[in-house]
Amino acid sequence: MPHADSSLVPPEIKSKAEFWAHVLEQLTALIEGQRNWISNLANASALIYNSLLAFEQFGAESRAVNWCGFYLESQLFPISSPDADLLLLGPFCGKPACQFIRAEKGKGVCADAFVSREVVIVDDVNAYPGHIACDGDTNSEIVLPIIHRDHAIGVLDLDCLAISGFDEADRVGLQAIVILLAKACDWPKFSM
Amino acid sequence: MPHADSSLVPPEIKSKAEFWAHVLEQLTALIEGQRNWISNLANASALIYNSLLAFEQFGAESRAVNWCGFYLESQLFPISSPDADLLLLGPFCGKPACQFIRAEKGKGVCADAFVSREVVIVDDVNAYPGHIACDGDTNSEIVLPIIHRDHAIGVLDLDCLAISGFDEADRVGLQAIVILLAKACDWPKFSM
Numbered sequence: 001m002p003h004a005d006s007s008l009v010p011p012e013i014k015s016k017a018e019f020w021a022h023v024l025e026q027l028t029a030l031i032e033g034q035r036n037w038i039s040n041l042a043n044a045s046a047l048i049y050n051s052l053l054a055f056e057q058f059g060a061e062s063r064a065v066n067w068c069g070f071y072l073e074s075q076l077f078p079i080s081s082p083d084a085d086l087l088l089l090g091p092f093c094g095k096p097a098c099q100f101i102r103a104e105k106g107k108g109v110c111a112d113a114f115v116s117r118e119v120v121i122v123d124d125v126n127a128y129p130g131h132i133a134c135d136g137d138t139n140s141e142i143v144l145p146i147i148h149r150d151h152a153i154g155v156l157d158l159d160c161l162a163i164s165g166f167d168e169a170d171r172v173g174l175q176a177i178v179i180l181l182a183k184a185c186d187w188p189k190f191s192m
Numbered sequence: 193m194p195h196a197d198s199s200l201v202p203p204e205i206k207s208k209a210e211f212w213a214h215v216l217e218q219l220t221a222l223i224e225g226q227r228n229w230i231s232n233l234a235n236a237s238a239l240i241y242n243s244l245l246a247f248e249q250f251g252a253e254s255r256a257v258n259w260c261g262f263y264l265e266s267q268l269f270p271i272s273s274p275d276a277d278l279l280l281l282g283p284f285c286g287k288p289a290c291q292f293i294r295a296e297k298g299k300g301v302c303a304d305a306f307v308s309r310e311v312v313i314v315d316d317v318n319a320y321p322g323h324i325a326c327d328g329d330t331n332s333e334i335v336l337p338i339i340h341r342d343h344a345i346g347v348l349d350l351d352c353l354a355i356s357g358f359d360e361a362d363r364v365g366l367q368a369i370v371i372l373l374a375k376a377c378d379w380p381k382f383s384m
Contacts, residue, residue: 004287004327034291036269038230039281042261046288069234077228078268078380089231091283095196096238099226135196188270 003043006030007050014057020173023051027177028184037076037185042091044181045069048158048174049093063162066137067094071101071110072146072154075189082189087114087154094159097134108132110155113143117152119171123164135159142166144174148182151190156181195235198222199242206249212365215243219369220376229268229377234283236373237261240350240366241285255354258329259286263293263302264338264346267381274381279306279346286351289326300324302347305335309344311363315356327351334358336366340374343382348373 006026013019027047031040049068052058058065069092075082087101087110101108105115108130113120122141125131138159146154156178160166198218205211219239223232241260244250250257261284267274279293279302293300297307300322305312314333317323330351338346348370352358 002325002328003289003291004329006288030288031291034280036271036280038269038283039291042281042283043288043291046284046286050287076270077230078378079228080378088226088228089234091230091234092238093285094238095242096198096222096235097195099195099223099231099235133194136194137196186270186272 003030007047007054009051009054013055016057016167016169016173019051019055019057020169020176023048023173024176024180026051027180031184035184035186037072037181037187038091040181040185041070044177045091045093048177052158059160059162059165063160063165065158065165066161067097067135067157067159068092069094069097070146070154070156071114073152073190074100076153076187087111090154095135098132101132106130109141109143110157113145114152114155117145117147119144119175121166121171125159137161139163140165142170142174144171144178146178146182148187148190153182153187153190195222199239199246201243201246205247208249208359208361208365211243211247211249212361212368215240215365216368216372218243219372223373223376227376227378229264229373229379230283232373232377233262236369237283237285240369244350251352251354251357255352255357257350257357258353259289259327259349259351260284261286261289262338262346262348263306265344265382266292268345268379279303282346287327290324293324298322301333301335302349305337306344306347309337309339311336311367313358313363317351329353331355332357334362334366336363336370338370338374340379340382345374345379345382 070090071087074086262282263279266278
């Protein structure tokens, strides 16, 4: 099967629970045999993004997901002066995005999810204190922290063009995906 | 300006030469101050992909670009056993893709561009010997090698839904982009 077809959504899938179980299964197959986080997160963001666009029950056109990707601890990146308080842009699908986020409470949804280590669902980003508008078309957002050996090492961030684009079923489905990714990749600087 | 707006194409831009000069200017601004290749290539693929989708003269819908991203030397990735003959999937926009490519002549368009260190434009991928079909909808392709200090370190790969989607003007424009990226990023294992 061509890899692109992993983001097709079979017509018999109707509920969000079935959808997320399907995406998790496809992701498991897609990243099998590879443990570097760059390739795995690149394919994960593409799979989630394109599967959501192909799933009518989620929302299309004016209700579509418009960004899906990762920000990660600067210590994971090949740079000379990593700064533990900085999250750097990782693989994503969507329009160009902020290159970094300061990992301090109050510096936006990604920063808050990372610092609190809790999933944050925002129904209306324009009403969120400290929101960083990488894309003025975004109206709602969900951010999940990625936890490895008790360290927060990054976040998975999804944006939606609609108000209240994400709900509890998305939280549960995406939570299983970040747990898989944390386990399926090597995180060199956090393995001691 | 929100980062997403860097992929807007002003209506006064009509020719491909003007388009690629505009994309190069936007990319220069987008990656300023950041030298890690992961963040920079993630934003570069998003900028090129979304700018092409926003540029009517390139091709929309059935003639759209459907993949834009990078494969890079495995030695650049945080893995335990790098294999100099393997290119691994880097940041990209589009549907999920092959996780790796064997860097040997005859193993597809990316491999041939990498090994020969020459840009390869393929008008019809289905007629190309050794073509790897990551997405059955792709009909044409352009692949540019990325050269750093006389090493080939990876490739920039674009796919198009149309036959003969890429021409000489695209080659010239994208060549300037890969030269910028090679210079603007640090490539730790290739800096001796």
